[in-house]
Amino acid sequence: MTIILGIESTAHTFGVGIVKNEKILSNVKRTYTTEKGGIIPLEAAKHHQQNKNEIYFEALEIANIKEKEIDAIAFSQGPGLAPCLLEGMSFAKELSKKLNKPLVPVNHCIAHLEIGKLTKARDPVMLYASGANTQIIAYEAGKYRIFGETLDIGVGNFIDTFARYAGIGFPGGPAIERLAKESKAPQVYPEKSSSKISTKGNYIELPYKVKGMDIALSGILTNLKQKLESEKYILKDLAYSMQETVFAMLVETAERALAHTGKKELLLGGGVACNSRLHEMCKIMCKERGAKFFCPERPLLVDNAAMIAFLGEIMFKSSKDDPEGPSGIKENDLNKIDILPRQRTDDVEVTWKKKTL
Ligand code: ATP
Numbered sequence: 001m002t003i004i005l006g007i008e009s010t011a012h013t014f015g016v017g018i019v020k021n022e023k024i025l026s027n028v029k030r031t032y033t034t035e036k037g038g039i040i041p042l043e044a045a046k047h048h049q050q051n052k053n054e055i056y057f058e059a060l061e062i063a064n065i066k067e068k069e070i071d072a073i074a075f076s077q078g079p080g081l082a083p084c085l086l087e088g089m090s091f092a093k094e095l096s097k098k099l100n101k102p103l104v105p106v107n108h109c110i111a112h113l114e115i116g117k118l119t120k121a122r123d124p125v126m127l128y129a130s131g132a133n134t135q136i137i138a139y140e141a142g143k144y145r146i147f148g149e150t151l152d153i154g155v156g157n158f159i160d161t162f163a164r165y166a167g168i169g170f171p172g173g174p175a176i177e178r179l180a181k182e183s184k185a186p187q188v189y190p191e192k193s194s195s196k197i198s199t200k201g202n203y204i205e206l207p208y209k210v211k212g213m214d215i216a217l218s219g220i221l222t223n224l225k226q227k228l229e230s231e232k233y234i235l236k237d238l239a240y241s242m243q244e245t246v247f248a249m250l251v252e253t254a255e256r257a258l259a260h261t262g263k264k265e266l267l268l269g270g271g272v273a274c275n276s277r278l279h280e281m282c283k284i285m286c287k288e289r290g291a292k293f294f295c296p297e298r299p300l301l302v303d304n305a306a307m308i309a310f311l312g313e314i315m316f317k318s319s320k321d322d323p324e325g326p327s328g329i330k331e332n333d334l335n336k337i338d339i340l341p342r343q344r345t346d347d348v349e350v351t352w353k354k355k356t357l
């Protein structure tokens with residue numbers, strides 16, 4: 001029996017989650033939000049600092065466990081905003097010293113992917129669409145390989161930036177989804193430029209930027225801003241058209257990765273995967289290709305600490321059983337462990353997976 005406590009603090013969310021034998025016992029979080037404007041890293045870090053103790057004790061209470069029952073403390077080491085990461089790491093180190101238990105440094109993006117294991121997907125192509133990241137990933141030869149990605153901004157940040165520009169606070173994704181649903185197609189519907197575009201709303205042509213396996217979003221953002229400023233279009237229709245265009249780009253690249261790798265499963269991850277229209281489009285594509293579609297539950301899609309504890313447990317167990325398992329855990333010299341704000345998904349040796357595939 002192993003009990004792992006996980007700490008998440010890469011950006012806007014501070015969370016503590018507890019996992020026992022791959023079962024989530026608690027997943028408590030608090031998110032720094034703004035009415036207007038984006039995240040100010042130092043403010044978000046202050047939010048984490050002020051909330052960490054309360055969240056920690058709440059997570060213990062919900063899980064109904066005592067501090068001394070914890071076997072290891074996993075925390076998000078990167079990528080993320082340095083002041084926020086530091087807050088999480090110092091809390092993790094504090095607990096590690098107090099409880100005399102090892103630290104397990106975890107890559108945040110890989111945690112978003114590994115939690116997909118709960119869906120029973122075995123060897124999927126993953127569409128990881130979150131705030132800062134947008135990547136098409138598949139596991140091959142010891143690493144999560146990036147088959148395609150955004151060349152500029154992450155799709156969540158893209159949506160949030162437009163939402164902020166339109167005066168709808170942060171995060172923008174859920175508000176944009178609501179608005180898009182209210183867009184109505186005109187009575188006489190004009191010809192559509194792509195078969196992936198739904199005819200339910202009023203589609204306004206936007207640039208479509210797929211370059212090989214990669215996508216680019218900043219040009220579309222500028223175009224959307226110009227259209228909004230021109231006052232010729234209503235926000236609902238722009239929200240709808242944005243979703244249709246950008247999600248079609250994601251689905252197209254994901255489909256190409258499925259074709260390239262020969263894999264038969266698509267797994268969604270990251271906060272943007274909460275979007276029901278993205279689900280719908282992915283399901284249509286999977287059905288057409290004879291692939292299976294998987295997506296974790298919503299609380300596990302956005303930033304959360306249960307996914308950190310979940311991956312922490314896998315890494316902790318594998319470091320105990322396997323001499324080549326993740327390093328750093330066994331030595332556990334706290335002075336040598338630091339944050340990695342720019343760590344990339346394909347920097348990480350996924351030593352624990354070789355046995356399961
Ligand atoms: P990263 O994981 O890359 O560091 P992050 O941690 O900021 O980024 P997540 O918490 O995984 O990202 O996701 C947050 C993003 O998800 C925000 O940009 C938010 O607007 C977006 N999002 C949440 N719900 C929806 C939705 N229903 N539709 C579209 N986007 C959504």
Ligand code: FE2
Pocket residue numbers: 108112130131270271302303
């Ligand atoms: Fe995230």
